[in-house]
Amino acid sequence: MFGGLVRFLGTGISTDPADRFPLVMFGQTLAAIAQPLVIFTPAKMAALWFPDNQRATANTIASMANPLGMLLASILSPWMTQTSRDIPDLLLAYAVPACIICFLATVGLRSSSPPTPPSASAESSGSEPFVQGIKLLLMNRAYLVLMVCFGSGIAAFTCFSTLLEQILCVQGYSNVSAMHHGGLMGVSYTN
Incomplete structure (x- = not known):
């Protein structure tokens, strides 16, 4: 949420791109840092809130939120941004759902686990405090x-999907055609 807000607010601080770029990149960095913390929560949520026979379904549904979001962004972004003046509107469209969900989660969630554990494994489930867990991971060579x-693979995927429109323009597609086809190709590349 904070990353999305900072990206959006960064587009309105000045008319000079040199002033806006660092703030927009800072917002992008916040969102990138949050990604690993958010992407693995479905498994923890399924383990704590669902009985054994429902965990796989709960985990699958919750895990599909990330690729679905990427799919929607790849399809909708080219149509929402016809010119560079449309980018603030696009960043606002990204920030609003994150703000709504963050607000609902903050107001609606009262506990990190249910009052009655749904299974014996959920009852005995425990984990280290966050900082201690990070230290353990950073000392684990295999991790x-x-x-x-994995980070290199994700970086290569993200770079390719980001540069897909430019790659298409070199191959003879017009800017508009590359934008629309690039979004649809990004969808097929994502999934």
Whole structure:
């Protein structure tokens, strides 16, 4: 939510792109830092809130939110931004749902686990405090190798999907055609 708000607010501070770019990138960095913390919550939520026979379904449904969001962004973004003047509206469209969901989660959630555990494994489920868990991960060689490999793969995927429109323009597509086709190709590349 904060990353989305900072990106949106960064577009309105000045007319000079050199002034806006650092703030927009700071907002993007906040969102990128939050991604690993958010993307693995479906498994924890399913383990704590659902009985054993419903965990796979709950985890699947909750885990599909991220690719679905990427799918919608890839489809809608090209149609929402016909010129560079439309980018603030696009960033606002990204920030509003995040703000609404964050508000609802803050107001609506009263506990991190249900009053009665749905299963024996949920009752005995425990984890280290956040900072201690991060320290344990940073000392685990296998995790660090996995982090570098997976992070590099995600970086390559993101770079390719970000540059897809420019790649299409070099191949002879017009800017408008590349924008629309790039969004649809990004959808197929995402899924």
